[in-house]
Amino acid sequence: MRWNEIEAIPCPVAQAMSVIGDAWTILIVRDAIRGATRFEEFQRNTRASRAMLSDRLSHLVEHGVMERVQYEAHPPRYEYRLTDRGNALRPVMMVLADWGETWLPKKVRSWKRRHKDCGHNFRPVVSCSECGEPIEPGSVTYDAQPALAKA
Amino acid sequence: MRWNEIEAIPCPVAQAMSVIGDAWTILIVRDAIRGATRFEEFQRNTRASRAMLSDRLSHLVEHGVMERVQYEAHPPRYEYRLTDRGNALRPVMMVLADWGETWLPKKVRSWKRRHKDCGHNFRPVVSCSECGEPIEPGSVTYDAQPALAKA
C-alpha cells in the first residue's frame, strides 16, 4: 500500500495520517502554531529541503489545514496561515509535545505553555467530555473495530 | 536533512517524531492500542509491506514503545506489546482520532470510546492541569522559542 492510499482506510486515525502523516508536515504545523507563516521561515526551522517543503505546504493547503495568502503584490509573495481545521490541531500538538517531554526526556527545553484564562504554565490533560474527570490509563474501552481489512 | 537526523532537533515534538513520525508507525500503534499483538495481525490491518512492518516494529522496540515477547518456543513466535511509554500514547491517539472525526468527516465509523469510570461514550477534551478548564482555541501563549535553527 502506498502513502496516498491511506486516505482510503475508513478510520479517523488513518484519515488524519493521510493529511498530517509525516514528520515534516508535523514540524511545519508545529512552527505554524508557534507563529511561523513564511516559506523561508519554515525552511530555516524545519531544515527540510525546499522541494519537500513546497510539496508539503501544498498538501496542507489542498487539505484545508493551511491557506496560502498573498501578502504582497509586487513581487508576488505568499504566506501560509492555519485555517480553523489547522488550528484544531493545537490540542493534538500539545498532547504530542507533552508525550515527548515526559517520555523522551533528553534535556530538551520544553514548550512553556501558559493558559491565558488562569495565568499559569500548564500541562495538557486529556479528560472525559461526559464526567470531566481525567482519563486514567486503562479506563477506556472500545466498542467497534475500525479499519480492520477483510482481505 | 534526513529522517534520522530529526532526533537531533532539541524540541519535544521533533523528539516524538523521531520515534513515531510516520504514518505506518502511527497505524501500528493504533492497532496495538486496539489490542493487536501479532505480526500478521498488524500486517492485515495496516496493509504495510512486510519489510516496512518489520522495520517499523524494530524501531518501536528500539525506542521502548513496544516490547517483543516470545510467546511460543517451538517454533519461536513473538508478539509485540505496548510498554508504559507506548501506553502513554493512548491520549495522543484519542486526541488525534478526535481531530480526524471532527475535521475530516468522511462517513467513517468513529471509534466508540467508553469511559469505564463513568460509563459513558465520550470525546477526549484537552484541559488545563492547573485550573481544570478546557483549553479554548487561542487561550495558550508560548514563552520560549524551541528548535529555531540558527542557520
Add this chain to the structure above:
DNA sequence: TCAAGTAAGTTCAGTTTCTGAACTGACCAC
C-alpha cells in the same frame, strides 16, 4: 548603476527508501 540580498519557489541528477512478490523454516491439521 551595479552588486548583493530577500522571498518563494522550480528543476534535476544522484541517492535512499519502499513495494510487491517470492522465499524460508519450523511447526500443526487433516
Add this chain to the structure above:
DNA sequence: GTGGTCAGTTCAGAAACTGAACTTACTTGA
C-alpha cells in the same frame, strides 16, 4: 504429504527525497 500459519528475510524495480543550482521580481546600499 499437501496445505496452512506465523514471523520474518531477500531482492529487483519503482517511488520519493536531497542538495545544489537556478529563476523571477523586487529592494537596499555604496
